[in-house]
Amino acid sequence: MSSKDSAQQHEDRLNSGSSASGIASWLVHRAKPFTPPWIVTGAVGLTGAGAHELWGGSPWAGVGLTLASVGLTAATWWAGQSTGQQRRLHSAITVAAGASWFTSAALSGPLTGPLPDLYLMGGATLALTWNIRQMMRFSGAETSGSDSDKGLLEKVGLARTKLRDVKVEPNRVTVPYELPAGELTNDDVAKAIPRIASALDVPTTAIRVSHDPDSARKGQFVIVPEDMLKTPTVWPGPFAPGETIAVPLRLGVYDDGSDLLLPLLDAIHLLVMGMTGSGKTEGALDILMDLLTRCDVAVWLADAAKSGQDFQPLLPALDWAALDTPSAGAMVAAVQAAIPARTEWLRNHGYRAWEPAAAQTQTNPAHSCAATGACGCPGLQYLLAWFEEAAKLLRELGDDVFTGIAQEARSAGVSLVVSMQRASGYQLSTDTRASLPAAMCFGVKGDDAGFALPEEVLDAGANPAAWGNKRKGYVYLVSAGVDEDLYANPARTFWTGPSGEYERAAAWIVREFAAVRPELDAVTAAAAERVAGTLFTGRRERAAGTPLPAASAPAAAPVELIEEQESAQEVAALVDQEDAELDATAELPAADGSVALPEGKPSTEEARELLDEMVRMLASVGGGTVSVRDLGPYLAQIGRDRSWVSKEMKKLAEAGRLAPTGEAGTYRLIATLAGV
Numbered sequence: 206m207s208s209k210d211s212a213q214q215h216e217d218r219l220n221s222g223s224s225a226s227g228i229a230s231w232l233v234h235r236a237k238p239f240t241p242p243w244i245v246t247g248a249v250g251l252t253g254a255g256a257h258e259l260w261g262g263s264p265w266a267g268v269g270l271t272l273a274s275v276g277l278t279a280a281t282w283w284a285g286q287s288t289g290q291q292r293r294l295h296s297a298i299t300v301a302a303g304a305s306w307f308t309s310a311a312l313s314g315p316l317t318g319p320l321p322d323l324y325l326m327g328g329a330t331l332a333l334t335w336n337i338r339q340m341m342r343f344s345g346a347e348t349s350g351s352d353s354d355k356g357l358l359e360k361v362g363l364a365r366t367k368l369r370d371v372k373v374e375p376n377r378v379t380v381p382y383e384l385p386a387g388e389l390t391n392d393d394v395a396k397a398i399p400r401i402a403s404a405l406d407v408p409t410t411a412i413r414v415s416h417d418p419d420s421a422r423k424g425q426f427v428i429v430p431e432d433m434l435k436t437p438t439v440w441p442g443p444f445a446p447g448e449t450i451a452v453p454l455r456l457g458v459y460d461d462g463s464d465l466l467l468p469l470l471d472a473i474h475l476l477v478m479g480m481t482g483s484g485k486t487e488g489a490l491d492i493l494m495d496l497l498t499r500c501d502v503a504v505w506l507a508d509a510a511k512s513g514q515d516f517q518p519l520l521p522a523l524d525w526a527a528l529d530t531p532s533a534g535a536m537v538a539a540v541q542a543a544i545p546a547r548t549e550w551l552r553n554h555g556y557r558a559w560e561p562a563a564a565q566t567q568t569n570p571a572h573s574c575a576a577t578g579a580c581g582c583p584g585l586q587y588l589l590a591w592f593e594e595a596a597k598l599l600r601e602l603g604d605d606v607f608t609g610i611a612q613e614a615r616s617a618g619v620s621l622v623v624s625m626q627r628a629s630g631y632q633l634s635t636d637t638r639a640s641l642p643a644a645m646c647f648g649v650k651g652d653d654a655g656f657a658l659p660e661e662v663l664d665a666g667a668n669p670a671a672w673g674n675k676r677k678g679y680v681y682l683v684s685a686g687v688d689e690d691l692y693a694n695p696a697r698t699f700w701t702g703p704s705g706e707y708e709r710a711a712a713w714i715v716r717e718f719a720a721v722r723p724e725l726d727a728v729t730a731a732a733a734e735r736v737a738g739t740l741f742t743g744r745r746e747r748a749a750g751t752p753l754p755a756a757s758a759p760a761a762a763p764v765e766l767i768e769e770q771e772s773a774q775e776v777a778a779l780v781d782q783e784d785a786e787l788d789a790t791a792e793l794p795a796a797d798g799s800v801a802l803p804e805g806k807p808s809t810e811e812a813r814e815l816l817d818e819m820v821r822m823l824a825s826v827g828g829g830t831v832s833v834r835d836l837g838p839y840l841a842q843i844g845r846d847r848s849w850v851s852k853e854m855k856k857l858a859e860a861g862r863l864a865p866t867g868e869a870g871t872y873r874l875i876a877t878l879a880g881v
């Protein structure tokens with residue numbers, strides 16, 4: 206029985222049936238738990254006297270009672286084998302003494318010879334010995350834990366720490382601690398975690414610490430000796446099909462078997478980080494598969510780095526999949542343009558921030574843009590924009606593009622997800638990092654965890670570096686709306702299954718929930734179209750790999766090249782907020798090819814102009830770096846080879862048009878050139 210149980214039992218005994226009035230009743234109340242040995246002593250005296258009336262002077266009764274005493278003592282000794290040696294001996298002596306007195310009293314009479322004195326002195330002594338045991342047990346219960354763990358705590362540098370009320374559950378031990386006042390702090394506990402893990406021979410991730418927010422020296426250890434996440438959990442199907450996005454998304458399990466839930470509306474924007482092979486994509490699939498069964502969210506996905514190869518089966522269910530850099534850039538611009546449009550719509554309809562009711566047809570007069578009564582406007586869907594392998598995009602567009610968006614998107618019902626291997630200061634500015642309040646951190650290398658997880662979560666025992674990419678899908682989730690005690694709790698995302706299973710599940714989602722998923726609302730679509738032009742309106746064909754209609758491409762140039770050029774022009778025009786009102790498509794080559802590319806090889810002057818224009822275009826997209834490699838798709842258009850372009854870029858750098866970086870051949874784009 207745990208010390209907690211016995212203390213509770215003791216307290217229950219104290220409280221049961223006491224009137225608690227006056228000193229006498231207080232004494233009775235306090236003495237009550239110690240009365241049972243005295244009651245037994247009294248009962249032995251009375252029954253001894255009664256037995257004498259029955260069997261006094263009978264030789265047969267003498268034999269029977271003597272045998273019964275010996276048998277009872279032996280039975281007590283035998284029954285006590287599972288208890289401590291001390292208790293076993295104490296019980297057997299008590300039974301032997303009581304039974305002997307009873308036999309003597311029954312045969313000779315309780316008042317014969319020394320029997321009355323033996324009864325009074327022996328009975329009282331035995332009853333008292335039991336009372337003393339009882340008292341020692343209660344006062345010892347509180348400190349027994351700290352005594353037995355003293356050696357361990359000393360070894361790990363936490364000497365004189367008191368452990369209290371240890372709670373043992375299947376595969377989880379919770380140990381509240383209290384550090385010695387003025388000597389140790391909760392920070393020392395965080396540092397001791399690896400040593401405790403070593404002493405207990407469990408992985409460091411098996412030990413977590415949660416600090417008492419009201420104390421610098423109290424908290425609790427949670428030890429989970431066996432890794433229950435070793436066996437992957439196969440994706441069990443959607444969590445809340447047909448429901449609103451306000452219901453959390455389920456993407457895996459914690460190590461106690463409970464659901465790993467992401468409350469997207471509380472999280473707002475999410476950073477997904479983990480080294481290659483740690484399970485980011487699988488986690489993304491879990492989130493997307495759940496999202497695509499909800500009734501009020503539209504999903505945009507940008508994956509220029511891998512051209513959406515991991516997401517192919519889900520692409521038909523996405524509103525927009527931007528699978529090349531120009532489209533991804535246009536998506537950023539579209540999100541930028543959509544935010545003010547959405548905020549305005551929400552304001553006009555009396556919403557301070559997006560809520561599920563905003564996605565419905567507006568039939569409530571309290572949310573109406575009409576002068577009187579309900580306006581009946583179609584609703585505004587929640588928008589999730591997912592930027593996969595965002596490091597490349599950030600390099601191309603300049604890191605700061607996300608900062609503004611993330612800050613403004615909060616109330617507009619837009620969530621950004623930025624996925625990358627390493628959210629280092631080089632990849633992601635502190636401002637942008639700060640705009641992504643929630644984080645999912647998979648296994649990482651070295652000290653990288655600090656880029657994704659707050660210090661207090663690392664102090665509490667979160668250690669994704671221990672996983673690297675060996676523990677696939679293991680993750681820590683830190684987000685508003687998630688119990689803070691779970692931040693340092695390892696979880697594992699669902700596994701979409703062996704080959705073929707994911708494709709089957711994705712196809713099922715695409716098919717079964719087509720009617721549940723909403724069409725993108727007109728407000729967001731209009732803003733996106735205004736700035737992204739055909740990159741947005743032709744998004745379905747583009748994602749499906751279907752070439753744009755022949756009419757939009759000049760006959761002289763390869764379709765791919767034309768697409769790159771028009772995309773680049775659009776992005777250049779679009780990302781600048783000041784140009785948000787312009788119709789980007791108006792600048793595209795006319796259908797008849799009247800704005801044709803230079804015929805044949807351009808002259809040196811023309812080639813320089815073209816290169817200049819491209820650099821200016823890239824700079825206008827928002828900074829970042831450029832190298833000859835990035836201009837690869839345009840070499841044919843410039844009509845020169847890499848070495849020529851490389852020399853020209855060097856000249857541009859000398860002229861101050863590009864800024865050199867630490868890497869030879871790579872230059873930082875100077876954003877102010879946009880307007881030159």
Ligand SMILES: Nc1ncnc2c1ncn2[C@@H]1O[C@H](COP(=O)(O)OP(=O)(O)OP(=O)(O)O)[C@@H](O)[C@H]1O
Binds near residue numbers: 480484487488699
């Ligand atoms: N929760 C999981 N359970 C079981 N296997 C998983 C889990 N998550 C990921 N995996 C497996 O681990 C491997 C790598 O996962 P994934 O491709 O998601 O990693 P990644 O971080 O996206 O890597 P990269 O950055 O290289 O794309 C895959 O074979 C995947 O099936």
